[in-house]
Amino acid sequence: MTFLLNVIWLVFAGFWLAVGYLVAGIVCCILVVTIPFGLASLRIARYALWPFGRTITERRDAGVPSLIGNVLWLLLAGWWIALCHLVTGLLLCVTIIGIPLGVANIKLVPVALVPLGREIVPT
Known part of the structure; x- marks a missing residue:
């Protein structure tokens, strides 16, 4: 069933969503300062491509830099991306x-709000 849901998701929503996150990740990786955000965006793109059968968990080893990065992400981009996912x-x-x-x-709302210090694992 998860395979069928993933295929339907890929056709109707996942492909374009993943492309958007992929482009944002590449742009962020070009700029040296925003590489952590670019890597997080690439991680989200992989999750947005095939979300069923996977879940998001917090990494326990993420420290203060992830917290600071998440605050910056939330203020600059995360809140409107999460709002778009919600709507x-x-x-x-x-x-x-x-x-x-x-x-x-x-399910993409939490990782869109605070992507750093998260990992995607199979359920």
Whole structure:
């Protein structure tokens, strides 16, 4: 079932979402100062491509630099990216077929808010 949901997600939402995060990650990696944000964006792109059967967990070894980076990310980009995921997820939940896709989009909200110090693991 997760394979089928991932394929549907990939066709209708995941591909373009992953491309957006991939482009943002590449742009952030070009600039030296924003490399941690670029790596986090590339991680999110991989998760956005194939979200079913995976989950986000906090890394216990993430320290103060991750906290500072998350505050900067939240203030500059994270809140509006998370808001877009939330609105899109709620709109997808309007139809019965779109409910799993909406839930997957809402699952992206926490990692869009604070991406540093997180890792994606299989469920």
